[in-house]
Each structure stands twice: as structure tokens, then as C-alpha cells.
Amino acid sequence: MxxxxxxxxxxxxxxxxxxxxxxxxxxxxxxxxxxxxxxxxxxxxxxxxxxxxxxxxxxxxxxxxxxxxxxxxxxxxxxxxxxxxxxxxxxxxxRPVNLTIINGAPASAPSSGRRWYCRNVGSWERSQQLLREGHTYLDGDGDGEACEALR
Incomplete structure (x- = not known):
């Protein structure tokens, strides 16, 4: 650090x-x-x-x-x-808020640069981890839970 x-x-x-x-x-x-x-x-x-x-x-x-x-x-x-x-x-x-910024990168490409889709994540637990890492687009309804269909 x-x-x-x-x-x-x-x-x-x-x-x-x-x-x-x-x-x-x-x-x-x-x-x-x-x-x-x-x-x-x-x-x-x-x-x-x-x-x-x-x-x-x-x-x-x-x-x-x-x-x-x-x-x-x-x-x-x-x-x-x-x-x-x-x-x-x-x-x-x-200033108008830019809601696409995540860890200095666009929301479509957080730190890993990869864009995930719920059908490719594999598990609900993994989708929650990805959400915490900045892949907020996985939370389509904005309730703080990603890829709810995987539950």
C-alpha cells in the first residue's frame, strides 16, 4: 500500500x-x-x-x-x-454525474476489461462477486443483486 x-x-x-x-x-x-x-x-x-x-x-x-x-x-x-x-x-x-465510471474504466469494462453476461457467469455467487468488482450492468433492475435468475 x-x-x-x-x-x-x-x-x-x-x-x-x-x-x-x-x-x-x-x-x-x-x-x-x-x-x-x-x-x-x-x-x-x-x-x-x-x-x-x-x-x-x-x-x-x-x-x-x-x-x-x-x-x-x-x-x-x-x-x-x-x-x-x-x-x-x-x-x-x-457537474452532471457520469454513472458509467467504475474504477477508472467504463462500466462495460471494469478492471478485468471483460464484459460478462449472466448466461456465461456460471453461478449466482460468482455474479455477486463480479457485481462487487464493478460489473454493475449485471444488476439489470438496480436492486443490488446480479443475475437473479441464477439463484
Whole structure:
């Protein structure tokens, strides 16, 4: 793993992007899987739109924290509400979200470059693994489950 240091937070802690040995951005992967939020305060030092795109993708496909129809309150909004303040500063202008980006590649060609079809996957378990790897097109109805006919 390698760190790409971006800045320090108000407590002096290092804010960095984490990359795996094979060069994948661990933070982007976590956001894309719905296991983390794109923390807007520090996105200016990173590829801001990639993080926001991945978060929107996870929300669209109801992955991770987005499984609930209403989603989940972001941690900084929860803390601000407890303090009685605003949950976020005024919203920034939004760029149209590109829902085809997965791990830096088009949705039709995640990291492996191969496009899978349910009839060729072999098993429901394998289809779920492929979905987690970014082959979101295998989830035709957007419910977070790929190749349901294989079940």
C-alpha cells in the first residue's frame, strides 16, 4: 500500500489517498461499494468528480449504506445536527454525474476489461462477486443483486 498525502486536518492528522499494491485507489473502491462516503471537505486535493461519481453510482445501485431506500445520514450532517448547526456549507455547483465510471474504466469494462453476461457467469455467487468488482450492468433492475435468475 502507498499513501498519497493531500493535506492535514484541523487536528493535525494526515489526510491521504490509499493505493493498493496493484495501484487501485482503496478510497474510491470503498465509496463505490457504498462502504464509505465521499467526504467533500477534502475532495479538492483529489479527483473530486471521481469520488462524487462513485458515490452517486453506489446510491443508484443501492450498495452498502445505500441499501435503505432513504439512504443514510452522512456522519458530518449528523454531528452538525447534534451541535445545532448547518449540516454542510452551501452546495457547490454540480457537474452532471457520469454513472458509467467504475474504477477508472467504463462500466462495460471494469478492471478485468471483460464484459460478462449472466448466461456465461456460471453461478449466482460468482455474479455477486463480479457485481462487487464493478460489473454493475449485471444488476439489470438496480436492486443490488446480479443475475437473479441464477439463484
Amino acid at each position: 502507498t499513501l498519497k498525502t493531500q493535506t492535514k486536518d484541523r487536528y493535525g492528522r494526515t489526510v491521504a489517498e490509499v493505493f493498493t499494491a496493484d495501484g487501485l485507489n482503496a478510497g474510491l473502491t470503498l465509496v463505490q461499494q457504498g462502504n464509505a462516503f465521499a467526504y467533500r471537505q477534502y475532495l479538492k486535493q483529489c479527483d473530486e468528480w471521481a469520488y462524487l461519481d462513485r458515490e452517486k453510482l453506489a446510491e443508484r445501485y443501492r450498495l452498502g449504506v445505500w441499501r435503505s431506500a432513504s439512504g443514510i445520514e452522512r456522519p458530518w450532517g449528523f454531528r452538525a445536527a447534534r451541535r445545532g448547526g448547518q449540516s454542510q456549507p452551501a452546495p457547490r455547483p454540480q
